[in-house]
Amino acid sequence: MRLSGKVALVTGAGSGIGRASAILFAQEGASVVAADIDEEPGEETVAAIRGDGGEAVFVKVDVSSSGEVQDMVRSCMDRHAALDVLFNCAAVSLTEVDRPVADLDEEVWNTTIAINLTGTFLCCKYAVPVMVERRMGSIINVISRACYVGNDLHAYSASKSGVLSLTKNIAVSYAAHNVRANAISPGGIDTPMSLQVRNTPETAATYLRGLPLKRLAEPVEVSRLALYLASDESPHVTGAIIPIDAGACAV
Secondary structure (H helix, E strand, O other), X not given: OOOOOOEEEEEOOOOHHHHHHHHHHHHOOOEEEEEEOOHHHHXXXXXXXXXXXXXXXEEEXXXXXXXXXXXXXXXXXXXXXXXXXXXXXXXOOOOOOOXXXXXXXXXXXXXXXXXXXXXXXXXXXXXXXXXXXXXXXXXXXXOOHHHOOXXXXXXXXXXXXXXXXHHHHHHHHHHHHOEEEEEEEEOOEOOHHHHHHOOOHHHHHHHHHOOOOOOOEOHHHHHHHHHHHHOOOOOOOOOOEEEEOOOHHHO
């Protein structure tokens, strides 16, 4: 198994890419810490893993809270004495109220930045020292095609662009400690958050017409890429931004 003996911490594990990844990581031998702000879906992920014979525990966390993130990492270390993989999937897209900058409410901006960018920063801040001490670790962040293409979701796009820059900087700063950092850039994924943007048949059809592969990806397709980055199969991959967007970045 590709993650045998590894400990993987996955935020946003209650749904979408986070849930699919937590399940896949466990199937590949990892001991999974499934973290989410919502207890019921997070526990459902853990139950699915355990029902399949895997090892997992749920931790409730608000990634925008420094104290809660510290407690999450501490809980992981208390239980496993290791942290090999950090997959930062927790995110929010306030599609209905995210606006161009002149019309963007400050509360929407602050909430989006707090969860998407500050949340990723905090998880990395408290996981990296553990990885540095053990001289190994893989950090995987999630950005978006919105980092590269102008749109009307200004808070979301800015937050994910910040994660892109943070990922590259972590990769450079901690390479000497054998700590890697990479980012996955999904396009259209069949998840509740992604589908908020394409919430009518018309917007969905328009989006699909622009994709060379003409379909949305399933969350597990992103998880398989994350598995590669989490595993020992990618020891020379760091600072990479890898799209998985049905070819949208090529047109």
